Amino acid sequence: MAFWFARVFTASGFQMLTVAIGWHMYSLTGSVLDLGLVGLVEFMPKILFILFTGHVADRFDRRRVAAICQAAQGLVALALLLGSSTGTVTREMIFVIAFLLGSARAFEMPTTQALLPNIVPAGLFPKAVAAAASAMQSATIVAPAIGGLLYALGAGWVYGPSVVLYALALSLMLSLPSRQRPLKQKVSMESLLAGFRFIRSRADIFGAISMDMFAVLLGGATALLPVFAKDILLTGPWGLGLLRSAPAVGALLMSFWLARFPIERKVGPVMFTAVAIFGVATIGFGLSTSLWFSLATLVVLGAADMISMVIRGAFVQLQTPDEMRGRVGAVNGLFIGASNQLGEFRAGVTAAWIGTVPAVVAGGVGAIVITGLWVKLFPTLAHRDRMHEAPVP
Known part of the structure; x- marks a missing residue:
């Protein structure tokens, strides 16, 4: 339960920061491009530190690494608190804050992902992934x-x-038990690149995380929610909060279902169907001019994304040895970051170029196209029956 509540608190802090930073930036500049740039700046640390984040998670106590990352994010929030109270928050300061926030999360994500298998047995892991989600x-x-x-x-x-x-x-993260087998291998280019080599050598793992990356990269519209809230749906900060919450409503309901009834058969077809539904829901959201219909499409979008995330997260972790989970998680985090933060940049640039609504609709179409292409490129993944086909090494 300590791990569960630690995830709740850190996710809550980040989500509140994200809403505030997005609205703060759009209020300062009124630029959709700046909203996209915030996502790009937050993503940059995942690329800059990719060779080190996973190695740190495998070599050092994962509880302490995660705690340090959470402390750094707390200091970022404190800096924004002081800046807003003195009226000194600027466009440039928000970009610096986004980089620091992204740096802390670049180390936190692979660490917490690798920590979960140390807490629960392999047989319960799919349910644990759904519960953590x-x-x-x-x-x-x-x-x-x-x-x-x-x-x-x-x-x-x-x-x-x-x-x-x-x-x-x-404080909760530091209270967790330690059952980790730390990496004893010396730091070398071979050890730093081991996560990339491992993922590339497993076609199903590579196909799953790359499909998710491209689908969300094209279909993600999170960065544009302030624009939809203010200019299209004609609401305020409270409406923006509801829009950001709506995908999580669908995801939470689906995570409860998957924790009770885990997907054990036909995991490939189920995942591909979920990604296609994600694209359709994105198109529906882009075309909507009603707040309530927009919320409904985002709920469906979130539920579909949760199915894909749980399947991908469970079998990636189950097929990875414990001493490599941090490095594999770091590469997975890079793919996720590319889909989320880089997707926000893509959305901002596309919206500035062709308009907000066309940018979102085109992204949804792109997600559907990616699903079809990946069926051809990764046929074993598309027809995969079980979550894991061999014992964990």
Whole structure:
């Protein structure tokens, strides 16, 4: 439970920060391109530190590494609190903050992913992935809505509670038991690149994470939610909070279902169908002019994405030896970051070029096209029956 609550608190802090930073930037500049640039800057550390993040997770105590990352994110929230209280937050400061936030999360993601298999047995791992995902989605439902409401009172009302949430997450993470087998191999280029080689040598793993990357890279519209809230759906910060929460509602409901009824057969066809539904829901959201219909499409989108995430996350971890999970998780995190943060940059640039609605609709079409292409490129993944076909090494 300590791990579950630690994930809830850190996810809540991040979601509240994301809502506040997005609205803060759009209020300062009114530029959709700047919203995309925030996502790009946050993604850059995943590329810059990719060779080190996974190695750190495998070589050092994962609990302590995660706690340090959460402390760093708490300091970022504290800096924004002080800046907003003195009126010194600028466009440039937000970019610096986004880079620091991205750096901390670049190390935190592979560390916490690799930590979960040390806590639960392999037989229960698919259910544990769904349960851990439900923690994230619970936070993603409540935190953005709270963040949007608090921002209406002032930016400091969002940043202050974020500091407290990160402090709570830090203390819970340090209370977890340690069952890790630390990496004893010396640091070398071979050890640093081991995660890339491992993923590339497993066609199904490579196909799953690359399909998710390209589908969300093209179909993601998170960075444009402030534009939809303010200019298309004619709502305010509270509406933005609801929009950011809606995908998590669908994801949370689906995670509860998957924790109770895990997918054990036909995992490949189920995952491909879920990605296609993600694309269709994205198109529906892009064409909507109703807040309530937009929320409904985002709920469907979130549920479909959760199915894909749980299947991908479970069999990647189950097929990876413990001493390599950090490095493999770092590469997986790079793919996820490319789909999310780089996808936000893609959305901002495309919206500035062809308009907000066409950019989202085109992205949804792109996600559907990617699904069809990956059926041809990775036929064994498309027809995969079980989550794991061999014992964990």
